[in-house]
Amino acid sequence: MVGSLNMDLVARAPRLPKPGETLAGHAFAQVPGGKGGNQAVAAARLGAQVAMLGCIGDDPNGATLRQGLEAESIDCTALGTSASPTGVALIIVDDGSQNAIVIVAGSNADVTPATIAGNETLLATADVIVCQLETPPDTVRAALAAGRRLGKTTILNPAPAANALPDDWFALVDYLIPNELEAATLSGIEIATPDDARRAAVALRQKGARNVIVTLGSQGVFALLGDGAGEHIGAPTVQAVDTTAAGDTFIGGFAAELARGRPVPAAIAFGQRAAAVAVTREGAQPSIPHRSEIAE
Template sequence: MSAEPANPADVERRGRVVVVGSLNMDLVARAPRLPKPGETLAGHAFAQVPGGKGGNQAVAAARLGANVAMLGFVGDDPNGATLRRGLEAESIDCAALGTSTSAPTGVALIIVDDASQNAIVIIAGSNADVTPATIERHEALLAAADVIVCQLETPPESVRAALAAGRRLGKTTILNPAPAATTLPGDWFALVDYLIPNELEAATLSGIDIATPDDARRAAAALHQKGARNVIVTLGSKGVFALLEDGEGEHLSAPSVRAIDTTAAGDTFIGGFAAELARGSAVAAAITFGQRAAAVAVTREGAQPSIPHRSEIAT
């Protein structure tokens, strides 16, 4: 899906979002069930789709109203060329998208069964080339941003460097702690303006199992106490729980839709939320906009192909 032309009356109100993160080529095989160890199983469909949480969030922010720049790495290979062309087609600034001389483009090997269960292996490849020196080299790009968005699919020391640069430069920082295998280092939280985990990631980071919005409230409070200024826990079809620095927290229900595929719903929410913050919208309005965008995405198949344009979001 190519980028939709901007409404000329809307361009002046666009903010600038810089996404520091991963780009992968998703290799998706569909089969009746997941294979057992050592088993060869006949599948019935295959797709090769641009992905990576960084790439997805950059595309979402661009389609949903922001001027976007991508800071990351692809390999010197056909997958890398495809990912770069895809971002450029969305009018995303790729001046800070490097090409690795030593590693292939990252890939995700995904098997999905007929019950929509999956098994995924991610190979970082060129995503590992994002280093603190990379962040320092592109500080001027970060200085021009309104909002900086990070995830955890690039080396942790580089993510911290990007968040620290954002804090030093007075920028709004967003961290999507995915994938979250362990808790974050304690000194990270003070660098984050908006910590946006899903319920599993929030449970991992807080040590509190989440089954209800009230559980999400307790987890958000624990993460807020660790130093994150604002915590927004995404709960899928149950909406989000937002604990902002100036409030006691609120559960916001998700729009009611018939979901077909939830892939990239969280990335769409984050991209829409970042785009609205960059435009100067109030936080509550940005959350609502992100939810509406995610609600459209889950009614479509795929990751990046499901992400809507701003004109498709009900206001």
């Protein structure tokens, strides 16, 4: 896993505030997070052997994040420490289980292409390399390029996606996994329905991604695999409490199943079942289930 580690500061409120508005919240929690950390924990709990390549600050938040990863038996030999403060995410969750998030990168910005080059021996031992966009773009590209050069399966979760990706990234990606907002940003196609997701996925495959899986929340996923026509796969029906780590849980479960050699459709279905459990619980990493909790 190449990616970010944040301490999440989570407030629950009746609804998301409007610009300039102050709302009274009714709960607060401080929990380990960051898309890289969340996906690493998800993959580990869901059956994979995981190594984390990232950076934390030399501060209490960083120590807590490292201890949390080690408690999940995640290899932290490539987890660096910098003088920058550990990254944080400010999260508001409303009573409808939707969220709004502001991220301050902190030490995540200190993961550089040189970090990737210095850990290529570790990357060579991986079956699957997973990246997100909460570390510097040059670093993400270096990790994907290393994965392609080493013959590894590469997964890119393009989150957060504020702009289109450079064209030369797509050929480095085996599985591009955006949500509907990220897919819209990358493709220029607004997404409200699974058919919209199909059109966006086709556009992203034409840019060079080998496979595109657009996650659609409660509507499931649209999977465009290889040269196929694509398929909309509905999500399990559950009562959601907090959707914060749903996408990260899906990606961790999907990656874990790929690493086990499972067929892609089975890996997608497993990731969906894991995410369905996660949304019934509060928090990011605390919500992520273990493999024993997922129905086969």
